[in-house]
Amino acid sequence: MIKLKSAIFAVLLALICLPQLSLAGWRQLPGSATDIGAGGGQVWITGTDSVDGGASIYHWNSRDWQAIDGGATAISVDQNGNPWVVNANGEIFFHQVNWQKLPGAARDIAVGGRNSVWVIGVDPAPGGYQIFHWNGHDWDRIEGGAVRIAVDPYGNPWVVNSSGEIFRLANGSQWQRLPGSGVDIAIGADGAVWLVGNDAQPSGYGIYRWTGRGWEQVDGAAERIAVDRRGRPWVINREGSIFKFIHDRRGDRRRIRLGGNVVGVDIRL
Numbered sequence: 001m002i003k004l005k006s007a008i009f010a011v012l013l014a015l016i017c018l019p020q021l022s023l024a025g026w027r028q029l030p031g032s033a034t035d036i037g038a039g040g041g042q043v044w045i046t047g048t049d050s051v052d053g054g055a056s057i058y059h060w061n062s063r064d065w066q067a068i069d070g071g072a073t074a075i076s077v078d079q080n081g082n083p084w085v086v087n088a089n090g091e092i093f094f095h096q097v098n099w100q101k102l103p104g105a106a107r108d109i110a111v112g113g114r115n116s117v118w119v120i121g122v123d124p125a126p127g128g129y130q131i132f133h134w135n136g137h138d139w140d141r142i143e144g145g146a147v148r149i150a151v152d153p154y155g156n157p158w159v160v161n162s163s164g165e166i167f168r169l170a171n172g173s174q175w176q177r178l179p180g181s182g183v184d185i186a187i188g189a190d191g192a193v194w195l196v197g198n199d200a201q202p203s204g205y206g207i208y209r210w211t212g213r214g215w216e217q218v219d220g221a222a223e224r225i226a227v228d229r230r231g232r233p234w235v236i237n238r239e240g241s242i243f244k245f246i247h248d249r250r251g252d253r254r255r256i257r258l259g260g261n262v263v264g265v266d267i268r269l
């Protein structure tokens with residue numbers, strides 16, 4: 001009888017939580033991942049299973065993740081929906097029919113407007129590691145150092161450095177410091193900029209969007225983030241769970257924590 005009551009309570013609790021999950025604005029997707037990239041209407045991830053080169057690489061087919069050959073530790077997606085990756089050895093590849101290797105070595109990679117490609121290299125520099133831009137034949141070094149990178153629709157990089165500081169490159173040569181701090185950053189084809197902050201949450205860090213003047217927090221927590229061409233973030237939390245942002249819920253102070261298969265809710269009215 002006790003077991004039956006416990007089962008009934010669990011079902012009722014799940015039913016009660018359904019509207020709250022819907023209101024949260026996030027939809028959990030199947031699978032688990034370590035990095036995520038979006039572009040050209042396509043979303044790619046690096047999984048959690050170990051293969052040569054890092055983790056398996058998967059493409060979202062609107063229902064599930066479809067594996068392709070290869071392994072990587074960091075991934076980005078160009079305007080045509082093709083993945084660019086860095087593997088566990090720092091090698092750089094992009095996929096168009098098959099994998100093609102580029103010169104150089106990197107720790108992170110980002111592709112943005114005009115298919116402008118940037119990487120965080122492997123050589124230390126103040127703020128993290130050296131920053132490079134692909135010129136079509138080789139990598140041009142740009143002054144500065146960072147640990148994570150994104151690229152806006154104009155081909156300009158936005159970076160997070162080892163201190164969590166946020167910068168964007170203006171006029172092709174001048175780094176502009178932005179307010180706030182974070183651990184990851186991503187930009188959509190529509191110019192929407194999203195940030196994973198450095199304020200610890202149960203399943204990662206706070207999630208923020210750029211308003212043009214500052215960062216506005218939305219419900220949820222993550223460690224990795226990508227933004228699709230419609231400006232919607234896709235995130236990976238500390239447990240490796242994958243979520244897609246569906247809609248906003250401004251004005252509601254309920255905080256949703258994205259945590260594995262369970263979503264805990266703190267309601268502050």
